[in-house]
Amino acid sequence: MTDESILHNIRILDFTWVLAGPYATRLLADFGAEVIKVQPLLPEADDGFGRGYYNTWNRNKLGITLDLDKPEGVAVARRLAGISDAVVESFTPRVMANWGLDYESLREVKPDIIMLSMSTMGATGLWRDYAGFGPTVQAFSGMTYLTSFPGRPPLGPGFSYADHVAGLVAALALLGALEYRRETGEGQYLDVSQVEAMASLSGSAVPGCTAGGGGLEPVGNSSSEAAPHGVYRCKGDDRWCAIAVFDDSQWRGFKRALGNPAWAGDGRFATLAGRLENADELDRLVGEWTREHTAGEVMALLQREGVAAGVVQDARDLANDPQLKGRGFFIELDYPELGRTTSDATPIRLSRTPARYRRAAPLLGQDNGYVYRKLLGMSEDELAGLEGRGVI
Template sequence: MAKKRIFEGLKIADFTWLGVGPIATKFMAEMGATVIHIESSTRPDICRVSAPYKDWQPGINRSAFFAVYNDSKYGISLNLKMPQAQKVAKRIITEWADVVADAHLPGIMESWGLDYETLKKERPDLIHVATAMQGKTGPYSKMPGHGMVGVSLGGFTHLTGWPDREPTVPFGALTDYLTFPHMVTVLIAALLYRKKTGKGQYIELSQLECSVQYLAPPLMDYMINGRILTRMGNLSPYAAPHTTYRCKGEGEKWCAIAVSTDEEWQSFCRVIGNPEWAGNPKFATLEGRKANEDELNEMVEQWTMNYTPHEVMTRLQEAGVAAGVVESCEELVADPQLNHRGTHVILEHPEIGPHIYQPPPYRFSKTPHELTMPAPCMGQHNEYILKEVLAMSDDEIADLLVAGALE
């Protein structure tokens, strides 16, 4: 008998877009929830119109960016500016869904008549989880933005880069990736509450607040000691050596090394053969190594350049020194550890073709996950949802098409 997935039977009406919400609902879908992703071609998800595209040819169904965050979901296109589409969306919620997820600015869901205060009158057991960059309340709640803005508001950009250069925005929408686990967690908590009481509730999630928690140490240092952490490149105030070092091999080959204690330093020196320079008293303590860090890094790289990144990593790890290969995307796809764990799942997308998707990074022994289908093309499941979920007639669907409500 096939094992049931943990969220089988749960139904989610997904009005989210960009990163946080789609990733959270994707993981819920892979763990068994049935998710209907509601969107519109009149204002498509930014991820749908963002590279990379299949064969670098733009198209609303050709973005790998959108695809990787929306697998295992059904998709319906509804132009929610139209009353007819609003009625359809409301029926999906009131007649079918257990959970509503949205990622719109305050006032948007209200303008469609799809806000929690309106919906709970018909569905007091409904759970509505809403995420916004800075939350749904407060003086900046209506400021639009996404993860690239959030990392700057959250202080990450100020800390990223080199001290003699301008701040560097971290790669990707970092705050989205930091926030979606919170969204999944609070949704599970609300489901447990509903199981005990029969009551739903409204949850609003600030991406900024979720992300700022990860800067707790430097924030506390400022509040207590008045110190402001600034850009240090790859360096650390608590370790030396601590950066990436060029290694042997074609093209750019690097290995990251971090030596945090004097004991680790002694182990590092043994691995590299205890060269004469390593015995210099100025390198004997962390304070000394930090004071002479430029010279130290030059000497370390003279050693690493004789070995491949994997050789450097293996030798140091065997000695108890933290080290890791700096992998490219090509190397990540071929990584034996990731492939052993089934991290790269290939699904056949209607337009993109065979495409890599990522399953949840956790594994349940009793309730496994499953990627059931690739991300939907725009409006791909309109007929299925309207007929099978809402039991609408062909004439009713034709009226929606003629009115433009299914755009």
């Protein structure tokens, strides 16, 4: 039993695209779920980056083509739902309903089906038909507004963080619903609003939700609990090191790492309250020291004294990071169109039943034969007919 992947007997019919949805199903496919990715007859993306992006988020999945704008295609989708444990989609709410593939319809073919929708705004509400991508979600949820420097226009993160968050929330919810089905025999409908998934991580910003009053306005890299706390310029071109000093013992370590300079003995910096109150001055002095060293030196000197510090790493640094590489964080898979490809492993490290990286993302319709013949039991004639009519 322990040789088998955890989710080896779970089949997921996946209508999602871009990042949030594929990220959710990749998390489960890495642990053995049979994810059947349903794609229109035209490829999702054609340029080099687009193919790399698609390949990265869709490894370990099967790929089939299906035209859902044809009634015959919808009928096939319903048959597929009938042999699946879960259906996942990331359209605006009207899309699946227009096809007749909404939860109530799918329950007719599979009474205990689990269906997860992950639209921008959720399946209900005044704004339910709003369309969006990661940046849209981050803007609506307060993330963009709060991620900036004090007094400056909103910036937001430089990547679609909300897609990863929504994907994680969706994967968690699917696993929760599988547990519930195991106990009760019942499936259910899971309504993920990507904006709400993102907003659920804004606890520290909501007034009254916080002990200290919360952050209604952006604070840059500063913290109400640590000083120095920030990103400091180091020797070299655009090189920086992040440093966080919370308590007095860390502050003593920090001073030792710098060789106990005279300024660090200033009474104003003796307590955390004093360091917080004089954080701007402290930042300036810390920056004078870091500028004399490379980011790697700053990190090493501070870590030797137990102080949290880390190089602000760019993509090249990450690909060469000794810790990430040492733990095998980058994996390689052969993709027919691109040769050997590299991507990030799952950070979920299970001791007994680890993730497996079995294959790269499917080419368009790569698994039509397996899914339609073997799983749905279609005859050659039926298959040829569907192909001929442009349904698959």
